Amino acid sequence: xxxxxxxxxxxxxxxxxxxxxxxxxxxxxxxxxxxxxxxxxxxxxxxxxxxxxxxxxxxxxxxxxxxxxxxxxxxxxxxxxxxxxxxxxxxxxxxxxxxxxxxxxxxxxxxxxxxxxxxxxxxxxxxxxxxxxxxxxxxxxxxxxxxxxxxxxxxxxxxxxxxxxxxxxx
Numbered sequence: 001x002x003x004x005x006x007x008x009x010x011x012x013x014x015x016x017x018x019x020x021x022x023x024x025x026x027x028x029x030x031x032x033x034x035x036x037x038x039x040x041x042x043x044x045x046x047x048x049x050x051x052x053x054x055x056x057x058x059x060x061x062x063x064x065x066x067x068x069x070x071x072x073x074x075x076x077x078x079x080x081x082x083x084x085x086x087x088x089x090x091x092x093x094x095x096x097x098x099x100x101x102x103x104x105x106x107x108x109x110x111x112x113x114x115x116x117x118x119x120x121x122x123x124x125x126x127x128x129x130x131x132x133x134x135x136x137x138x139x140x141x142x143x144x145x146x147x148x149x150x151x152x153x154x155x156x157x158x159x160x161x162x163x164x165x166x167x168x169x170x
Contacts, residue, residue: 013055023052038081038098045080070144074133086126089113 016032018024026048033039046053046061065073078084082091093112096103116124119131127135136144 022055037094074136078129078132086128
């Protein structure tokens with residue numbers, strides 16, 4: 001039974017192309033999202049040793065994400081989007097392009113040009129973390145939760161076991 005549980009949990013990781021030690025090349029993971037700049041930034045933020053992400057580290061990251069409240073997730077996402085620096089018009093355009101690839105390039109540029117000044121509490125040409133979190137929290141709750149709230153990569157039973165183990169260790 002234990003072998004089966006390990007197999008089911010890691011099957012997707014194996015499908016992504018991990019090696020015999022359970023490590024997956026960052027480049028392999030990025031290749032599954034060829035035109036998603038946001039996902040590339042998320043992947044690049046995962047600790048990697050010599051360009052390899054271990055299954056254990058990947059699960060730890062997902063566990064942390066699953067235990068965060070929405071505001072913490074938004075703060076973390078902001079940090080990932082531009083290394084914690086305020087979001088400029090160019091970064092906003094990249095984000096919009098990743099979210100809405102079907103939109104016209106000129107339309108994306110126009111939206112990106114107006115977004116920082118309209119979202120900034122101080123009327124600056126950049127969006128800081130506080131502005132980003134406040135804006136995102138104003139999005140419809142269903143949309144926000146569907147994008148950031150429902151990670152089911154880690155089986156619920158595994159999550160429960162991890163939380164139980166974490167509680168015992170405290």
